[in-house]
Amino acid sequence: MATVERVTSGGIGDSVLRKEDRKFVTGEGRYVDDLKLPGMLHGAFVRSSFGHARIVSIDASAALAMPGVHAVLTHATLPVVTGVLSASNPGGDVRHPEQAVLAKEFARYVGEPVAMVIADDRYLASDAVNAVHVEYEPLPVVVDAEQALAPGAPLVHAEYDSNLCKTLESITDGFDAALAKAPRKVTLRVHNQRVTPMPMETRGCIGDWSNSTGEVTLYTSTQVAHFVRTFISIVCGTSEAKVRVVTPDVGGGFGAKLNTYREEFAVCAASKVVGRPVKWIEDRTENAVATIHGRDQTQYYEAGVAENGRILALKLDAIQNNGAYNQLLTPSISHLTLFMVPGCYDIQDVSITIRQAFTNTTPTDAYRGAGRPEATHGIERLLDAIADELGLDPVEVRRTNFITEFPYASATGLSYDSGDYAATMDVALGHADYAGFEARRAESKQNGRYRGIGLSTYVEVCGLAPSAVTAALGIGAPGWEHSTVRLHPTGKATVITGTSPHGQGHATSWSQIAQTELGIPFEDVEVIHGDTAFQPYGLGTYGSRSLAVGGIALYRSLGKVREKARELAAHLLECSVDDLEWTGTSWQVKGSPDRAKTIQELAYAGWTAATLPEGIEPVLEATTFHDPPNFTFPFGTHICEVEIDPTTGRIEILQYTAVDDCGNVINPMIVDGQVHGGIIQGLGQALFEETVYADDGQMRTPTLVEYLVPSAADVPPMSLHRTTTPSPSNPLGVKGIGEAGTIAASAAIVNAAVDALSVLGIRHIEMPMQPARIWKLIEEAKS
Amino acid sequence: MSQTITVTVNGTAHTAEVEQRQLLVHFLRETLNLTGTHVGCDTSTCGCCTVHLNGEAILSCSLLAVQADGCAVRTVEGLQQDGVLHPIQQAFHENHGLQCGFCTPGMMMAALGVIEQHPDASDEEVREALEGNLCRCTGYQNIVAAVRSAADEMARS
Structure with a gap:
């Protein structure tokens, strides 16, 4: 693509340089580790060094004797009321093993938090972690998902009779017949290996619990502040209205921070115990074991194919490694794989079975693409295997199978x-x-x-x-997004968004949308996000949703403000709203540029409320909760x-x-x-x-x-x-x-x-x- | 064990008592509150903590604060002058060389070291020279463009 000229201000379609940049290039970004609260202490975690073990005893006496160590907390002493919760129940009846905030009796993967140390600084906290003596009784380990589902495999969770978490299925009625009559069969095994999101900023959080008011503030590096707030209230047993989650600058997420983690609950509960703010910053080695991983899916494809490469039937049997526990969305990730197995090809007969296994590994969850890269990698490899088998050009095999008419009803239930x-x-x-x-x-x-x-x-x-769809898919959370557009008396605008940018430049893009849709200059728009204290509920940033859902919420709020401004303009110009036209920056009487009100004039008039049309409230401000009709x-x-x-x-x-x-x-x-x-x-x-x-x-x-x-x-x-x-x-x-x-x-x-x-x-x-x-x-x- | 050190950071001399085991990066961040220098790993691999020590780009996570006693340190906070961005900062902005911004200070300090030593470095040479600085957001293409653009601008001025 030809280089699009970059500009310092603009609307929709312009390559506007980012308004976020200056603080980052000057070192004035504020990430969670840059925050210091008065009296703040530092937490560090004792983590399992075994893949699977019974915790026999924990002796913290040596650590507690160290000067500057305030507490060592374990499952028995950490004041939480429940374990980590998953919001994912695709198809119902998903096995959700208990995941205590600090390991209860068993540790099931290397890195699982067993105890938490609170000390004056992070060096001391680290020293004290090494002084906590945990006696483990090692147990049999299974790390491979296929082995975990084999008969006789060690059980990750003894309360179940197998390591199966959930089987997802999508089989069309005509599949068997379609496969049987296909003249050629092509098979392929693909292993989509386990990877780690690895944002350059690791996770980190500060819990600040006020024992006098019961209010708790959590500063955390997350993509989903409101989810975190809801879950803090449940896990820590407090009113959601008393929980405030603040998201400072976030140094990359890629799905790793689309979650609610044990440490986020632990710092809140620990702050309650010590009566002072508690900070925990993940180090990189912890990040490798304590933050979710992605992928780890093994796929067995069989395609029934005509001689010209046309795919008549497609079978996928896959095994997904969920890790030791279900995190926020773990069982739903391979559900996204299931949806996209046919890719961009018109394949009406499919048989898809995905078995999810527990293993003695760090939980897997959403990593950039989240289930969809697994589907795409598999089908795209299969297309080439078909071309190879039939002696055809991979380009032509694709062309032969492409979906060409839209909207398209896929065999897995989507409408492209x-x-x-x-x-x-x-x-x-x-x-x-x-x-x-x-x-x-x-x-x-x-x-x-x-x-x-x-x-x-x-x-x-x-x-x-679409929220009805997430509900039908067993995800215990909606998919809508929020926006508020607020015009100030001076004609400047504040946009509050429920999206949670961490590198995507929403402040810039949202300002561009505001300029185009409401005529407020790009530089007069401030976009704010990341503090549940002043925001309505927002769902955050993941799944390439921010623009398609949050951007539309913004578009609709801008439209509401523009329409309210129109009524105000008609009132002030003593005409009918139908007599007015929108110029991009003002409402004017059609064909009469001298009879017009700019959006800034209307913002001021709405605020002064000196004269308002009947039934119109003061102030140009609007809020939208937009629920998308489709993906x-x-x-x-x-x-x-x-x-x-x-x-x-x-x-x-x-x-x-x-x-x-x-x-x-x-x-x-x-x-x-x-x-x-x-x-x-x-x-x-x-x-x-x-x-x-x-x-x-x-x-x-x-x-x-x-x-x-x-x-x-x-x-x-x-x-x-x-x-x-x-x-x-x-x-x-x-x-x-x-x-x-x-x-x-x-x-x-x-x-x-x-x-x-x-x-x-x-x-x-x-x-x-x-x-x-x-x-x-x-x-x-x-x- | 504590020790008194004097380090000149961005032109200002700071004398402080530090633990002997304290890393330079923590001295900058915790003692001097210069939080623009970040920590991204614990193995000297990511380059997020890159600063200049006596004019040379180094990893501040791999040096004790006491080793910087008597030295001059330049951090990202010392780049802009009188509110005017340094060419490397301006170039990262104009080339969209940053997204989340976390690697950016270290990346810019490393890049500045490259430009000062090899003002005519090609794209490939810039890539090789920045091998020790990881970015997970940008795919590096715009970072390379930013470094080349800054080099040109610095050569002109």
Whole structure:
């Protein structure tokens, strides 16, 4: 896409430089670890060093004897009334094992919090953690989900007769017949490995409990402040009206902070005990074991296919590793996989079974894409496997199977809103010079290298979510979003949003929407969020929902204010509302620019309330709770071209082309930034990242030394482009872009690598495609 | 064990009694309240805590405060002058080189070190030189553009 000129102020469609930036580039951002409260103490956690163990005893006497140590709390002494709760019950009857805030009798994964130390500073707290002696009786461990579901596996939770959490199923009536009559069958096993979200800011929180008023304030690095407030009130046994959750600047989330965690409850309860604020900041090694992981799904595909590549029936049997407990949304994540198994292809007969297993590992939950990357990676690998099996071009197999008419009722129950998958693919093929690829492959071959090209044509379900649908899916939370637009007497505007940005630039984009829809200049709009004390309930930021749901809530509030202003203008101009037209910044009598009231004049008039039309309240302010009528379905095509050096196994990405269609765009610069970051997270999973457990439950990748987050030197420049197919589901025609890159990228990269090595007879490669694995594959294939 | 040290930070001398085991990053953050320098890992891998020590980019999580006794430290708070952004700050802003902002101070301090040593660094050289600074949001493309743009601007001025 041609560079769109960047501007310092603007409306919808402009690449406006971010108003958030200045505080961050000057070091004036305020993240939770930057906050200091009077009298604040520091907490640290004693964590299980065993994957599975009975806690025999906890001896804190040595720690308590240390100067500066105020308390050591355990399950027996931490004042909470219940354990951590999950909001997820897809299909009903999900097994939800008790997850005590501090381990009750058993520890079920390495890193599970067993005790909490409160001390004067974090150095002392760390010392004291080492002085707490916990006696463990080790128990049998299972870390692999397939092994956990095998007969005779060690039980993670002894109260159940197996490690099965839940089986999700979606089977169409015609599936068996459709599969039986398909002339060709193609099978594929794909393991979507466990990865860790790894925001650069770890988690952290400060609990401040007032024993005199019963009020508790929690400062926490979260994507979902209101969820956290609701759950604090339940777990800590206090009135929700007395709980305030403040979200300072948040240094990245990626789903890791779309949760309610034990430590958030623990700092509140600990503050109640010691009568002073208690801060806990996660260190990176803790983050690796104590914050949710993502993915870890093993998939067995079988496709029934016609000779031309048309998919007649699709079967997926998958096993999802839930980890030791269900976090906020754990059982629902693979439900999102289930929805998107058919991808952007017209497959009306499916049989999908996803079995979720408990294991002695950190819980999995939402990581950027959350269930959808698993679906996309699988189906996109399968499309290439079908093309390979039938001797067809992967492009043509895709074209043969694309959904072409919208709205489209998917076999898994969704209604795709709009799309033009072939058009987007064709744009991508042009930019990537797909037609000229074989010549480039030959050139690489002459240099002793393998070159390959791979596509990923994805569609995702975004804009989470219609509340009736979340209820039907067993999610105990709605999907609407809130906004308030408030005009001040001086004509400036405050926007309060229920979204919870942590890098997405909502202050900028929301100001652009306000400028376009209400005529308040970009720089006169302040966007505030992140404090439950003054905000109505908001659902937060995740699932590429902020614009498609929160942005629409804003759009509707702006419209309400504009319409109220119209009534006021008609009153002041002594005309009918029907005589007025909106100029973009004022209401004027049609055809009479001299008879007009600017929005700022109307804001002042509404505030003075000197003369108001009958039935109109003072002040231009409006609030909306917007519940979306449908999801949105962004889509696109990513094409990756790689070259592999057989002497090292290193995969070099020569070209990465992305054509994304997220409907209408508010700020192209920000959208591109989201795509860049998303692609590199998908690339990280494809090439480098894997969270590894040893069989005994020990974590093999507890730091950034072992867990390989891509650096600038590891990743290629990307070529980004867009097509625009507005969503008919909302008045701005927007769809969402936060997760697209991650959902699309891994399959494009793996498909390219498999294509490169297909001359050696290699048909599939599991992620991460680290050089050693690739080198070994090549050596084995050659011999 | 405590020790009295004097460290000049962003041009101002600070004398303080510190625990010998205190890391420089915690001295900056906790003692001097300069919270722009962040901690992102515990293995000297992420680069979030990068500051300049006597003109050289270093990791303030890998140095004790007492080791900085008598030294000059420059942090992100020392970049802007009289309310005017430094070219590296302006370039990160203009190139959308940041999203959540958490890695940004360390990234800018590292980038400044690169520019000062290699003002003509190519895209590839910038990428190699910033290998020790992780960003999870941007995919680095706009960071590289920002560093190149800042280098050009600094060469002109």
